[in-house]
Amino acid sequence: MxxxxxxxxxxxxxxxxxxxxxGGIIIxxxxxxxxxxxEIVAVGTGARSDEGxxxxxxxxxxxKILFGKWSGTEVKIDGEDLIIMKESDILGIVG
Amino acid sequence: MxxxxxxxxxxxxxxxxxxxxxGGIIIxxxxxxxxxxxEIVAVGTGARSDEGxxxxxxxxxxxKILFGKWSGTEVKIDGEDLIIMKESDILGIVG
Amino acid sequence: MxxxxxxxxxxxxxxxxxxxxxGGIIIxxxxxxxxxxxEIVAVGTGARSDEGxxxxxxxxxxxKILFGKWSGTEVKIDGEDLIIMKESDILGIVG
Amino acid sequence: MxxxxxxxxxxxxxxxxxxxxxGGIIIxxxxxxxxxxxEIVAVGTGARSDEGxxxxxxxxxxxKILFGKWSGTEVKIDGEDLIIMKESDILGIVG
Amino acid sequence: MxxxxxxxxxxxxxxxxxxxxxGGIIIxxxxxxxxxxxEIVAVGTGARSDEGxxxxxxxxxxxKILFGKWSGTEVKIDGEDLIIMKESDILGIVG
Amino acid sequence: MxxxxxxxxxxxxxxxxxxxxxGGIIIxxxxxxxxxxxEIVAVGTGARSDEGxxxxxxxxxxxKILFGKWSGTEVKIDGEDLIIMKESDILGIVG
Amino acid sequence: MxxxxxxxxxxxxxxxxxxxxxGGIIIxxxxxxxxxxxEIVAVGTGARSDEGxxxxxxxxxxxKILFGKWSGTEVKIDGEDLIIMKESDILGIVG
Numbered sequence: 138m139x140x141x142x143x144x145x146x147x148x149x150x151x152x153x154x155x156x157x158x159x160g161g162i163i164i165x166x167x168x169x170x171x172x173x174x175x176e177i178v179a180v181g182t183g184a185r186s187d188e189g190x191x192x193x194x195x196x197x198x199x200x201k202i203l204f205g206k207w208s209g210t211e212v213k214i215d216g217e218d219l220i221i222m223k224e225s226d227i228l229g230i231v232g
Numbered sequence: 233m234x235x236x237x238x239x240x241x242x243x244x245x246x247x248x249x250x251x252x253x254x255g256g257i258i259i260x261x262x263x264x265x266x267x268x269x270x271e272i273v274a275v276g277t278g279a280r281s282d283e284g285x286x287x288x289x290x291x292x293x294x295x296k297i298l299f300g301k302w303s304g305t306e307v308k309i310d311g312e313d314l315i316i317m318k319e320s321d322i323l324g325i326v327g
Numbered sequence: 328m329x330x331x332x333x334x335x336x337x338x339x340x341x342x343x344x345x346x347x348x349x350g351g352i353i354i355x356x357x358x359x360x361x362x363x364x365x366e367i368v369a370v371g372t373g374a375r376s377d378e379g380x381x382x383x384x385x386x387x388x389x390x391k392i393l394f395g396k397w398s399g400t401e402v403k404i405d406g407e408d409l410i411i412m413k414e415s416d417i418l419g420i421v422g
Numbered sequence: 423m424x425x426x427x428x429x430x431x432x433x434x435x436x437x438x439x440x441x442x443x444x445g446g447i448i449i450x451x452x453x454x455x456x457x458x459x460x461e462i463v464a465v466g467t468g469a470r471s472d473e474g475x476x477x478x479x480x481x482x483x484x485x486k487i488l489f490g491k492w493s494g495t496e497v498k499i500d501g502e503d504l505i506i507m508k509e510s511d512i513l514g515i516v517g
Numbered sequence: 518m519x520x521x522x523x524x525x526x527x528x529x530x531x532x533x534x535x536x537x538x539x540g541g542i543i544i545x546x547x548x549x550x551x552x553x554x555x556e557i558v559a560v561g562t563g564a565r566s567d568e569g570x571x572x573x574x575x576x577x578x579x580x581k582i583l584f585g586k587w588s589g590t591e592v593k594i595d596g597e598d599l600i601i602m603k604e605s606d607i608l609g610i611v612g
Numbered sequence: 613m614x615x616x617x618x619x620x621x622x623x624x625x626x627x628x629x630x631x632x633x634x635g636g637i638i639i640x641x642x643x644x645x646x647x648x649x650x651e652i653v654a655v656g657t658g659a660r661s662d663e664g665x666x667x668x669x670x671x672x673x674x675x676k677i678l679f680g681k682w683s684g685t686e687v688k689i690d691g692e693d694l695i696i697m698k699e700s701d702i703l704g705i706v707g
Numbered sequence: 708m709x710x711x712x713x714x715x716x717x718x719x720x721x722x723x724x725x726x727x728x729x730g731g732i733i734i735x736x737x738x739x740x741x742x743x744x745x746e747i748v749a750v751g752t753g754a755r756s757d758e759g760x761x762x763x764x765x766x767x768x769x770x771k772i773l774f775g776k777w778s779g780t781e782v783k784i785d786g787e788d789l790i791i792m793k794e795s796d797i798l799g800i801v802g
Contacts, residue, residue: 140298142324143290172782172791181324182290184757187279189287192759195713195752203710203782203791210323212267212298221267221298221323228780228791229712229751235393237419238385276419277385282374284382305418307362307393316362316393316418330488332514333480371514372480377469379477400513402457402488411457411488411513425583427609428575466609467575472564474572495608497552497583506552506583506608520678522704523670561704562670567659569667590703592647592678601647601678601703615773617799618765656799657765662754664762685798687742687773696742696773696798 140214142221145184147196149175149204149220172203172228178219194224201231235309237316240279242291244270244299244315267298267323273314289319296326330404332411335374337386339365339394339410362393362418368409384414391421425499427506430469432481434460434489434505457488457513463504479509486516520594522601525564527576529555529584529600552583552608558599574604581611615689617696620659622671624650624679624695647678647703653694669699676706710784712791715754717766719745719774719790742773742798748789764794771801 142148152174177200183193196202209222237243247269272295278288291297304317332338342364367390373383386392399412427433437459462485468478481487494507522528532554557580563573576582589602617623627649652675658668671677684697712718722744747770753763766772779792 140324140326143319143322146324148324172780184759185287185290186757186759187281188283188285188758189279189281190758192755195755205780210267210300212323224713227713228782229710229716229718231710235419235421238414238417241419243419280382280385282376283378283380284374284376305362305395307418330514330516333509333512336514338514375477375480377471378473378475379469379471400457400490402513425609425611428604428607431609433609470572470575472566473568473570474564474566495552495585497608520704520706523699523702526704528704565667565670567661568663568665569659569661590647590680592703615799615801618794618797621799623799660762660765662756663758663760664754664756685742685775687798 140179142179142181144181145194145224146181146221147177147194147224147227148179148214149202149209149222150178151175151218151220152201171206173206174231175202175204175220176200177202180224184224196224196227196230203228203231235274237274237276239276240289240319241276241316242272242289242319242322243274243309244297244304244317245273245312246270246315247296266301268301269326270297270299270315271295272297275319279319291319291322291325298323298326330369332369332371334371335384335414336371336411337367337384337414337417338369338404339392339399339412340368341365341408341410342391361396363396364421365392365394365410366390367392370414374414386414386417386420393418393421425464427464427466429466430479430509431466431506432462432479432509432512433464433499434487434494434507435463436460436503436505437486456491458491459516460487460489460505461485462487465509469509481509481512481515488513488516520559522559522561524561525574525604526561526601527557527574527604527607528559528594529582529589529602530558531555531598531600532581551586553586554611555582555584555600556580557582560604564604576604576607576610583608583611615654617654617656619656620669620699621656621696622652622669622699622702623654623689624677624684624697625653626650626693626695627676646681648681649706650677650679650695651675652677655699659699671699671702671705678703678706710749712749712751714751715764715794716751716791717747717764717794717797718749718784719772719779719792720748721745721788721790722771741776743776744801745772745774745790746770747772750794754794766794766797766800773798773801 140148177196177198179198180194183191185191204227208226209220211220235243272291272293274293275289278286280286299322303321304315306315330338367386367388369388370384373381375381394417398416399410401410425433462481462483464483465479468476470476489512493511494505496505520528557576557578559578560574563571565571584607588606589600591600615623652671652673654673655669658666660666679702683701684695686695710718747766747768749768750764753761755761774797778796779790781790
């Protein structure tokens with residue numbers, strides 16, 4: 138079953154800290170508010186201005202990203218816990 | 233009796249959790265603030281900018297959507313409980 | 328005696344619940360904050376942008392509308408209780 | 423002695439309830455927050471956008487208006503109590 | 518010693534109530550929050566939009582103005598108490 | 613060691629009250645919130661609009677200015693206490 | 708492992724006070740809220756306007772900057788503590 142985020146929203150799969158390889162981004166458990174790593178699952182068609190101009194997003198499905206711990210809305214799709222957030226909640230792309 | 237939402241508003245029929253098929257989006261009862269699923273019943277003519285430019289909506293009648301639990305205004309039309317919300321309250325399209 | 332709403336304002340006559348026909352929109356007394364039904368009595372010339380561009384309203388005198396219970400300002404004109412509100416307070420058009 | 427309101431401001435003379443003729447707008451004493459009636463005494467040259475474009479006002483000296491009870495700033499000019507308000511505080515034109 | 522207000526600011530000399538002639542604007546002591554009268558001493562080059570466009574002010578040195586009692590910032594220049602305020606704090610021009 | 617303020621920021625050296633000459637701007641100690649005098653040490657390249665247009669500042673190094681007592685951020689550069697503020701925090705130019 | 712900040716964000720390595728040379732910027736321990744010095748590690752592609760226009764940043768990797776103590780979000784990349792902030796959080800460029 139698919140899910141298409143609307144406008145400038147993206148669907149993100151959280152990457153748990155214990156899945157990360159050596160040398161990667163490590164966010165210690167003691168720092169609960171630090172950014173978290175995730176993978177883009179799907180992206181919207183783009184931000185839409187007041188005048189109707191659509192600007193495609195700068196991230197794409199498969200991108201590894203960092204995002205603020207409290208960003209977005211949690212949702213369960215096909216039994217998997219995912220997060221819907223706006224592109225502006227993404228801090229940057231890893232790798 | 234019809235109802236035409238104004239501008240960038242949409243009319244939504246809530247899809248209750250127990251109506252959903254296996255493999256679909258399941259929102260457990262324990263997560264009351266999680267997004268909810270709905271179906272678009274009618275859409276406005278589009279968002280209108282300060283300069284009067286109308287941008288048609290990206291959703292249409294029949295679309296299955298996810299929306300925030302607290303979005304919109306509840307209304308009863310022809311005996312049915314529906315919700316009027318803005319397109320920007322829609323998180324994405326299912327299916 | 329006439330009254331011309333300014334800019335993007337409209338003059339609305341509230342339609343009480345007990346006046347509505349079967350099959351229409353019924354707002355139960357128990358839901359005090361639910362939208363209310365009304366009829367447009369007069370409309371302003373349109374929304375005016377910062378640059379002075381006037382955009383005519385999408386509603387006209389005679390339209391049946393739904394609006395939020397707390398929208399607008401109550402006024403008595405020629406002995407009748409009416410409401411002055413902005414077009415953006417209107418949820419949609421009935422019928 | 424004259425007074426020229428600046429930009430999108432207008433100078434208003436309040437019309438007391440007891441001066442109004444039968445069939446006019448009557449605002450009962452019990453409704454202290456209801457709109458009040460007034461007459462435009464003078465108007466500014468118009469609203470000025472960030473880019474310097476001036477848009478003349480839609481009201482003119484002599485217009486009878488309704489305005490919110492708490493709008494504007496009271497001032498005494500040549501011994502008369504008047505109110506300086508912005509055009510956007512005006513609800514509409516009477517008559 | 519000169520002082521040039523920046524952008525859309527003006528330098529104002531307050532006109533005390535007891536200096537005003539008969540028939541002028543009189544603000545009783547009992548109304549402490551009422552507008553005050555002043556004279557423009559100097560004006561900035563104009564409001565500057567985000568895009569860099571400069572719009573000259575609508576007031577000039579010598580203009581008698583009304584302004585809100587709490588507008589602007591008090592400053593002492595060459596031993597004289599003056600007020601620096603934005604043009605948008607000015608209610609209108611007297612005379 | 614140099615310091616280049618970014619965008620519409622300026623670097624300011626505070627001029628203490630006891631350094632000022634007779635007839636200049638005097639801010640009494642009893643008025644702690646009154647504006648202060650300073651000298652521009654360096655300026656940024658200009659304000660940058662959302663669309664990327666750069667508007668050079670209206671002040672330059674060497675200008676004597678008045679600024680609000682609580683404006684900007686204090687910093688010590690090469691052992692000297694200076695202030696970084698935005699041009700919009702400057703009230704006007706002295707002299 | 709690389710990290711590309713999104714849009715108008717930059718990745719910054721904090722320069723601790725004890726690493727600074729004589730004559731440089733010294734922020735005493737007693738002033739905890741004063742700006743801090745850092746070095747740009749990576750920059751985003753630029754600020755993106757509502758209409759989709761990208762404006763490249765005015766800072767580049769290697770620039771020494773001053774930034775507010777509480778700016779940005781701390782993150783650990785490849786075992787190193789870094790900060791992700793927006794270009795608008797940067798006060799200026801040192802050197």
